[in-house]
Amino acid sequence: MQDRAPRLTGLGHALPARVVTNDDLARTLDTSDEWIRSRSGIATRHHVDPGTATSDLAAEAGARALKADLHTGGTGEVDLVVLATTTPDRTCPATAPLVAHRLGLGTVPAFDVNAVCSGFLYGLSTASAMITAGAADSVLLVAADTFSTIVDPADRRTAFLFGDGAGAAVLRAGGARTGHAPTVHDIVLGSDGGQEDLIITPGGGSREPGSDERWFTMQGQAVYRQAVDRMTGSTREILDRTGWAVDEVDRFVGHQANRRILDAVAHRLGVPADRVVANLDRVGNTAAASIPVALSDAHDRGILRPGDKVVLTAFGGGATWGAATLTWPDLG
Missing domain, CATH: 3.40.47.10 (Thiolase/Chalcone synthase)
Structure with missing residues (x-):
């Protein structure tokens, strides 16, 4: 420890x-x-x-x-x-x-x-x-x-x-200093600024300070492909770094962007559908908030249990992506 x-x-x-x-x-x-x-x-x-x-x-x-x-x-x-x-x-x-x-x-x-x-x-x-x-x-x-x-x-x-x-x-x-077991084991992150135009709000920053293009835009099909590839790849990397096999994962919590993305990533990884945590049907894509909202909601509903091995993964604008492994604590 x-x-x-x-x-x-x-x-x-x-x-x-x-x-x-x-x-x-x-x-x-x-x-x-x-x-x-x-x-x-x-x-x-x-x-x-x-x-x-x-x-x-x-x-x-x-x-x-x-x-x-x-x-x-x-x-x-x-x-x-x-x-x-x-x-x-x-x-x-x-x-x-x-x-x-x-x-x-x-x-x-x-x-x-x-x-x-x-x-x-x-x-x-x-x-x-x-x-x-x-x-x-x-x-x-x-x-x-x-x-x-x-x-x-x-x-x-x-x-x-x-x-x-x-x-x-x-x-x-x-950790060892406190006598409390850690919750967060490892995290991997990545980015590719060459794909900044996949998900972008053009106006308002120093590049185009006077632009009227204040609305968020997204290249849907390209984002879908990148999200599936990057979330799958980062999950495989974090599992390897943590030393967990896919069948050891109790709960898989992906960014709640789109049910088709979640299903595609889980299928590629071999995660059973009943281990995928999803609440986007009720809240939609809440961007940066989607993973913690899903975790909090799952905890409130009793879906996450102490000792569960949990994997998180996301893809976002930038482009950015990442994954993390946690052992779920006893939060009462």
Whole structure:
């Protein structure tokens, strides 16, 4: 056992109250419930109301994770806040310090990470490294996105896919020094900036500061192929590094982008369908939040049990991707 290794002690998620059904979308788009379900597996998603920002969802999810941390014997306080998001409240400043302030965490360091739909895994790697290095004993990792604010509501290709949400996890130092078994075993990450145009919001940054192209765009078929290839490849790599065989995996939690992507990756890996965790039928693609929302939801429903061997994997804009292995803790 490592001297210092991250363990999960609290988990929580938050979804906006407003539920948008496929039939709701069909009133303004040339689409139907059957068309959306057959192409994505999504039936409903949650959208923020005007005036609600990413920080609102992030703070709510963070508060729930901190409360859960107290339940497992934690302090409800942390040394660091990391927020994974593509939809910050503002271009400047970062949103994480505001989330830390709203949670009453004082003047702890806080910063944003942007790896789009791979954001939670990039944040998990960052938080884990800080704990392992001794730079922090505890980290609140939040992943939150409000993609309904950047997706063109009139775009039939993307409007049906995305929902808003936030998921949060409290990580504390475990390992030989503490006597607590670690939760996070290993993480692999990758990127390919040559494919930045696969998933992109063209305007608003320093490249095109005056552009009117404020809407998110995506090359659907190319993203599908890359997502399946990269999620499959990174999962195989992480299993090899951890020393787990595919048939040892109890739960497979992929980025909740599209049911066809999840099924294709599981099929390539040989993961049985009953071990695939999915909730995108109810929440859609919540971008960086999708994995922690799926984990928190699965924990609440009793799907994840202490001791389960869990694999996470994601693909997102950048292009970015990654995978991680965890042993599920007893969160009560």
